Amino acid sequence: MTTLGTLNDLKVLRLESGGAWLDGSPEGPILLPLEQVPPTLEPGQVLRVFAYREDEGRLVAYRRPPMALGGEVCFLKVVSVNPAGAYLDWGLPKPLFMPWKEVKHEVRRLVKPGQKVLVFLFSDEAGHLAASTRLSDFLVDEADEFKEGDQVSLVIGDRTDIGVRVVVNHRYWGMVHDSDLFGKVSRGETRDGWVKAPRADRKLSLSLSAPGYAKVDAVAQALLDTLKRRGGFLPVTDKSAPEQIYTLFGISKKVFKQTLGALYKARRISIDADGIRLLKAP
Template sequence: MAEIGRINTLAVVRESLAGVYLDGGALGEVLLPKARQSELASSIEVFIYPSADAALVATTKRPYAQVGEFAWLTVSEVNQVGAFLDWGLDKELLLPFAEQKYEPKVGLRVMVRVYLDNSQRIAASTRLDRYLQHEAEEYKPGQQVDVLVADTTDLGFKAIVDNRFWGMLFHNDLNTKLSKGQRLTAYIKRVREDKRLDLTLLPPAAEQVPQLVDQIIATLKEHGGYIMVSDKSSPETIYSIFKVSKKIFKKAIGVLYKQRRITIEEKGIRLLKD
């Protein structure tokens, strides 16, 4: 079933002077303006949204967020109607006054959730807590999730997990700089007793070590069989080269040492000849 505010794959029905009409199911025929049937396949991926006169239209452009998703968008205009946001389409996204948690300023960015109001109009809201849950019991440690960095705190970064829950990335667990609006792959570090999510950017050790073993060998070969990084190097140095924690690095070179593929020296590691 076709949905307003979402990407849909719709069949081509007929052509007119205005463009091509697509089969929107219960929504009726939806116009894809200025398109020509000869240029299209029998079905096409489009985003459906209300035009200025409330008629539904389709576009092959993709917005920065669909209905039900969150995005870090730039404020392009503020007037008596509300604020308008650049979300990647010609028609800008309305942020109504009632959905403004704080006063938006032109040129600045706001974190919003895109929603469909009672009149089937697509709009945005900065009242994120209305759409996100703090408690999440369905996740397990090590599980991969998609996150959007939403806010900063003294402890770290609040992140939106899978468009449904709040999670936390702590400064102590980060070896790289983050900024609001970044979309990342993260992992569940723990589900706390209060059912809230602690996140990490590092995959579980079981997945990291085999990949890192291959990466270390490849790096050694690229540098003539020796690199100046060892189990005595700083965590920052190790992360800058291999993007892993010192703990994982030590496990990986331990595997290689036991396999007699490397020697571990005072200031580096050396590849042994086969």
């Protein structure tokens, strides 16, 4: 069954001068434009494509998907505006429409060509994909499906008094608190995140670093490689500021200290007052 606005595996029905027609049942035949048709394509083959309904109602497929699919959050650039709304660059030949009614009042002044907006892609009443800045109309604040340590995808949202609000797996609101921020994050940026201990209010608290020792092995090798490139010495210790550690290695101070401990125990480094030194392999 074809689901518009997402990726589908569709069978080729026939080839014509304008492109290939794919079986979009129950939506009907879907056109794969000629420039998207592989030179060796034959009827009966199956292609993975992004299928959606254009403004005019025509069903079209593309082998290269856009920057976001239906049901996802993405940071998209405004290419033009008119009295009906704005058009956003989402990586396909025709821009994505965002009607003014889907633009929050406080965001409207930012919707102008060249600016970026954080939007949710949804299907309107006519079955066309559209964009909305009203993310809270589509996302929920509470979640029960996660346990501590689960890895998730994050889209960075707005800063608050206690941290940065994030979109979790394109479905939930979550928060990365200031205590878990060790470097700069940008609105619209996509990051990996990890769920912290469940909260009584069922809201999600996230970390940008893997919990416990899950990340230590990878960080240890990266730290050793950095030491080798820097001549065997780095002026940083377990007492260095979290910001300095994040700038150098992109990790929290907690993970850094765990990594130092593992390398010190394995006699790969020495920890001196002025920094860490690489030891020669025995």
